[in-house]
Amino acid sequence: MTSRATRRTEMTQESRRLLITAAAELFAERTYRRTTFEDIATRSGVSRGSIPWHFGNKEGLLAAVVEHVMAELRTDADALESGTLDEALRTLVTFTRHPSTQLFVTLIAEAMEPGSALHKWYADLHKALRDQVRSWVERAELADDVRAEELSIVLLGTVMGVHQQWRIAPDSIDLDRTYATFGALLRSAGL
Incomplete structure (x- = not known):
């Protein structure tokens, strides 16, 4: 993989991590239902359009948040x-x-x-x-x-x-x- 492709992969992974972290915080603070993609984008600093690209929809994002939190707790x-x-x-x-x-x-x-x-x-x-x-x-x-x-x-x-x-x-x-x-x-x- 070229350094350009490697950097793009790293940026994609970092964007995903930032979105998951922001969503977890906001779901805990405001609830899942009352949290919008705009809220998550603002908190994470990642564009709103990246959310469906990474996760498909809000339920996909929730699944990623839950998977991330469970992995932390499973340790x-x-x-x-x-x-x-x-x-x-x-x-x-x-x-x-x-x-x-x-x-x-x-x-x-x-x-x-x-x-x-x-x-x-x-x-x-x-x-x-x-x-x-x-x-x-x-x-x-x-x-x-x-x-x-x-x-x-x-x-x-x-x-x-x-x-x-x-x-x-x-x-x-x-x-x-x-x-x-x-x-x-x-x-x-x-x-």
Whole structure:
């Protein structure tokens, strides 16, 4: 590849990165539905016409944003599958504090609306998270009347609820102490 072609490829990749970053920020701040291509172009410094060229449409851009954010979060996810309870809880605290998780909180309300483009994505995300938590839970000895599938739902629901409370009132929620308490409860249950 010539240096000119290499430079063009680098510029294309940089434009795409800037658009994804701007869209993620704006979707978290204003919601997906209320963010326009013009808003994204202004924030990113990339022309508005580049958005459909890179992503096809707004749903394609959303998919790219979600893929990017999930890749960032997946970096630390191994602790949920292979680590101890304390390592998994530390990972959850890290996830909760990650700036891009605000995007998930902002978008979930839109995902619950009828016909939302986000509905299927959230259903798939929640299933993937439940599967990941279940793989960790299945290593523990559970009481006969406790199934890993339902316990995974309860655990994930707890983490999501704590996260939402913290996002709404961060000065009222001490994440470290909250997750330490959660860990103590799990240990007392034999997990």
